[in-house]
Each structure stands twice: as structure tokens, then as C-alpha cells.
Amino acid sequence: MAAEKEFTAADVAKHNTAEDCWLIIGNENTGGAKVYDVTSYLDDHPGGAEVMLDVGGKDADEFFEDIGHSNDAREELAKHVVGVLKLTEEEKEKRRLAAEKKSGADSGGMSMIAVLVAAAGIGYYFYKQKVDSSE
Numbered sequence: 001m002a003a004e005k006e007f008t009a010a011d012v013a014k015h016n017t018a019e020d021c022w023l024i025i026g027n028e029n030t031g032g033a034k035v036y037d038v039t040s041y042l043d044d045h046p047g048g049a050e051v052m053l054d055v056g057g058k059d060a061d062e063f064f065e066d067i068g069h070s071n072d073a074r075e076e077l078a079k080h081v082v083g084v085l086k087l088t089e090e091e092k093e094k095r096r097l098a099a100e101k102k103s104g105a106d107s108g109g110m111s112m113i114a115v116l117v118a119a120a121g122i123g124y125y126f127y128k129q130k131v132d133s134s135e
């Protein structure tokens with residue numbers, strides 16, 4: 001198999017028009033950041049050309065994931081790959097830190113749910129005691 005073509009963020013940044021629109025999508029958890037030429041898909045995108053042009057030439061991974069695109073969307077995405085993103089050491093470190101921060105925020109969300117569940121349980125316990133003692 002031929003080696004995948006590598007592009008730096010600066011290479012991708014040049015492709016940011018409706019006639020030539022590339023995006024970076026992907027991260028460590030989804031098999032790495034890849035480079036996509038979405039020019040031919042702009043007019044077919046159910047979310048519209050505008051949102052893609054806004055992130056043309058840039059890293060659109062977070063936007064793509066936030067929308068919760070379907071498997072169909074992911075299959076379509078795969079058709080447009082032109083290569084992989086070549087990260088500088090500095091960019092690698094930045095991504096690693098961002099990923100760490102994100103997983104930290106997620107577990108923060110989970111412990112918030114645990115606190116709410118516990119509070120509801122304690123509330124119910126006292127409510128029940130009050131009801132029982134007044135019977």
C-alpha cells in the first residue's frame with residue numbers, strides 16, 4: 001500500500017475557498033487527524049456549504065463531532081480523504097493537553113451526576129421519615 005500523503009496545518013490552510021475547500025477531521029481517539037478535500041461535497045452537505053466554508057482550511061474535528069454526525073456521514077467523509085495531518089511536536093503536545101482537559105471535564109460531569117443522585121436520595125430519606133412519623 002502506498003504511504004499516506006502528509007500535510008501540515010499550513011498546507012491545509014491554503015485550501016479555504018468554495019472552489020478548493022479542505023478540512024482536518026479526526027483525533028487520537030478516532031484513528032488520527034486526517035485531511036479531507038470536501039470541495040465536491042459542499043453543495044450536497046445537509047448542514048449547508050456555509051458551515052463547512054467557515055472551517056475551510058482548518059481543524060473541524062470538534063465541530064464535526066459536536067453535531068453527532070451519523071454513520072452515513074462518516075462513510076461519506078471517508079470518500080474525501082486526501083492524506084493525514086502531519087503535526088509538529090508543539091502541535092502534538094497541544095493536542096495531548098486538550099484531550100486530557102476534555103476527559104477531565106467529562107469525569108467532572110459524571111461526579112456532578114453522582115452528587116445530584118446522592119442529594120435526591122438523602123432528600124427522599126428525610127421526606128419519608130417525616131411522612132412516616134406523622135402517620
Ligand code: HEM
Nearest residue numbers: 038046047051052055060063064067069070072073076077
Ligand atoms: C466531509 C465532511 C462532512 C460530511 C460528510 C457531513 C455530512 C453530513 C450529513 C450526512 C448530515 C445529515 C445528518 C447526518 O447524517 O448526520 C450532516 C448534517 C450536519 N452537518 Fe455535516 N458533514 C460534514 C462536515 C461538517 C462540518 C465540518 C460541520 C460544521 C462545521 C457540519 C455541520 C453540520 C450540521 C450543523 C448538520 C445538521 C443539519 C441539520 O440537521 O439541519 N458538517 N452533515
